[in-house]
Amino acid sequence: MKIQTKISSIVFTVILITCAATITISALVSRNMIETEVFNHLEDVAASRAHTIETLLNEEMELVKVLTTDQAFVEAVTTQNVAPANQRIKTLISISDYISRVRVLDKHGNVVASSHQHLGIDTAGNAEIFAHGKEGVYIRDIHTSMMTDTKVISISAPILVDGEFAGMVITNLEAE
Numbered sequence: 001m002k003i004q005t006k007i008s009s010i011v012f013t014v015i016l017i018t019c020a021a022t023i024t025i026s027a028l029v030s031r032n033m034i035e036t037e038v039f040n041h042l043e044d045v046a047a048s049r050a051h052t053i054e055t056l057l058n059e060e061m062e063l064v065k066v067l068t069t070d071q072a073f074v075e076a077v078t079t080q081n082v083a084p085a086n087q088r089i090k091t092l093i094s095i096s097d098y099i100s101r102v103r104v105l106d107k108h109g110n111v112v113a114s115s116h117q118h119l120g121i122d123t124a125g126n127a128e129i130f131a132h133g134k135e136g137v138y139i140r141d142i143h144t145s146m147m148t149d150t151k152v153i154s155i156s157a158p159i160l161v162d163g164e165f166a167g168m169v170i171t172n173l174e175a176e
Helices: 003-068 071-078 083-095 123-133
Strands: 099-106 110-114 151-161 164-174
Touching: 003 151, 003 164, 071 083, 071 099, 071 110, 071 151, 071 164, 083 099, 083 110, 099 151, 123 151, 123 164
Parallel strands: none
Antiparallel strands: 099 110, 099 164, 151 164
């Protein structure tokens, strides 16, 4: 083989190897950049959704705190006059997009007013909420509601009369 042909072959091979290396490096860099951008986007979306959920839960916590001072609910646990409480519950559920169930418990854990017809002792769903909710506002993890058979988050807060625990308001928020 002639020297000129060998030199041309070597130059062509070097150029070919350089191009292949450049394309491979460019592809790896591009792939890493895309992965980083996708990760950052997903992280931002997750943070945004977490903030939205936190805001919703804070708003609903404040609503439950307000409900514990509502005269209709205080009367329901102190005087057993539940008609105003039931009317207030119906109104609340009709205007709320998220609330699926509201119930008022007396200091013994008995349901005295509810958006559903179940009254009396509710051992199935309220035991954990009742135990934690006596101290202050309590948010239970997502669970399946026994009444509506949907995924809900329960928020409870104590009803205090003269600084003493008199009962509790529990709301279920639709999680889906």
